[in-house]
Amino acid sequence: xxxxxxxxxxxxxIGDNVEVKVLAWKDGQVSLGITAPIGLSVHRREVYETVLAxxxxxxxxxxxxxxSLPKPR
Amino acid sequence: xxxxxxxxxEVEVEPNRIIKFPRGLPGFNELKEFFLLPVPENDYxxxxxxxxxxxxxxxxxxxFLFYPDYKVRLPLAxxxxxxxxxxxxxxxxxxxxxxxxxxxxQITANFLAPVVINSGTQRGCQLLLEDSGYLVREPLxxxxxxxxxxxxxx
Numbered sequence: 749x750x751x752x753x754x755x756x757x758x759x760x761x762i763g764d765n766v767e768v769k770v771l772a773w774k775d776g777q778v779s780l781g782i783t784a785p786i787g788l789s790v791h792r793r794e795v796y797e798t799v800l801a802x803x804x805x806x807x808x809x810x811x812x813x814x815x816s817l818p819k820p821r
Numbered sequence: 822x823x824x825x826x827x828x829x830x831e832v833e834v835e836p837n838r839i840i841k842f843p844r845g846l847p848g849f850n851e852l853k854e855f856f857l858l859p860v861p862e863n864d865y866x867x868x869x870x871x872x873x874x875x876x877x878x879x880x881x882x883x884x885f886l887f888y889p890d891y892k893v894r895l896p897l898a899x900x901x902x903x904x905x906x907x908x909x910x911x912x913x914x915x916x917x918x919x920x921x922x923x924x925x926x927q928i929t930a931n932f933l934a935p936v937v938i939n940s941g942t943q944r945g946c947q948l949l950l951e952d953s954g955y956l957v958r959e960p961l962x963x964x965x966x967x968x969x970x971x972x973x974x975x
Contacts, residue, residue, distance in 0.1 A: 786898045789844050791949050799934040799949055800847040802957040806916050806931070807849075807877050815862040817919075818928075818962060820886040 825875035828868060829858060839872060840938055843902055846947045847934070852877060855945070866917065869936060881914040884932060887961050893935055893948065902946055903939040910941035918958065929958035 752760055759769035759781075766788065771779040782790050823831050838856045845852050854872035865886060871877035884891045893913050895905070905911060914936040920926030932955035938945040 786901045787843055789946075789949075792951060795933075795949055795951050796847055798957055799931070799947070802918070802931050802934070803846055803848040803879070803916070803947075806879055806918050809880075809919055814860050814866065814880075817860075817863045817866060819863060819865055 824856070824870070824872055826858065826868075826870050827876055827878035832858065834872075837943065840943045840945045842945050842947075844946055846879075846936075847949075849877060857881075867914075869914070869916075879936070880917040880919070881936060882917050882930065882961070884913060884915040884930065884935060887930070888932070888959075891932065891955075892953070893937070893950065895937060895948065899937065899946055899948060903937065903944045904942040905939055907941060910939050912938050912940055914938065917961065927960045928962065930961045931957045932959040933957045 754760065754770045756770050756772050759767050761767050765783075765785050767783040769781040769783075771781050773779070784790055822834060822836065824834050826832050834856050840855050840857070842853050842855060844850065849871070852871045852873055855869050856872060858868040858870050858878075860866040860868065860880075866880055866882050869879040869881050891913075895903075895911065903911070915930040915932055916934070916936065917928060917930045919928055932950075933953065934947050934949050934957065936945060937948050
């Protein structure tokens with residue numbers, strides 16, 4: 749892993765067009781500002797992984813009997 | 822063009838029904854094209870079927886039928902991604918998960934990460950509503966009854 753030290757206001761650039769800027773550092777939390785092309789999504793890792801796992805599970809549910817699905821009231 | 826599907830065998834789909842997902846979906850980043858297939862027995866639900874892998878299909882429903890106060894804000898990046906021009910062309914869906922066959926359990930849906938589609942441009946994405954408090958497994962019918970949900974919260 750590449751390790752770089754940055755101060756608030758400084759940034760790093762990934763490739764040609766992804767910028768990660770350190771905005772503030774307070775109470776053990778770092779605020780980051782991220783500029784990326786719209787084709788790239790940026791998420792907190794744990795949120796992304798939760799959704800990824802749920803998507804995999806939703807696809808794996810296999811054949812389902814939809815005739816018994818209830819309808820919204 | 823004919824496509825193999827998870828639940829209906831081979832189906833004919835007109836090119837203008839193909840929905841592009843430029844980012845794919847989390848876990849399926851390489852799948853960029855899908856189409857919607859209605860569920861014959863129940864028109865509140867539809868399948869989001871991958872155009873390239875037959876086994877990949879998500880069961881979708883309209884979240885507002887179950888939870889009218891559901892709030893989805895489409896950030897600027899996603900408005901650009903979907904090339905939004907008219908708000909009324911945007912449709913919001915949630916991915917449904919059914920309890921396994923023969924097992925008791927609730928039907929849940931992923932309210933944390935709705936599927937948003939621009940029917941005008943046929944472009945879609947799965948939006949992650951970070952900080953919303955919504956869950957990946959919200960009970961679909963409990964939501965409808967408004968149980969365990971603070972008014973105005975979420």
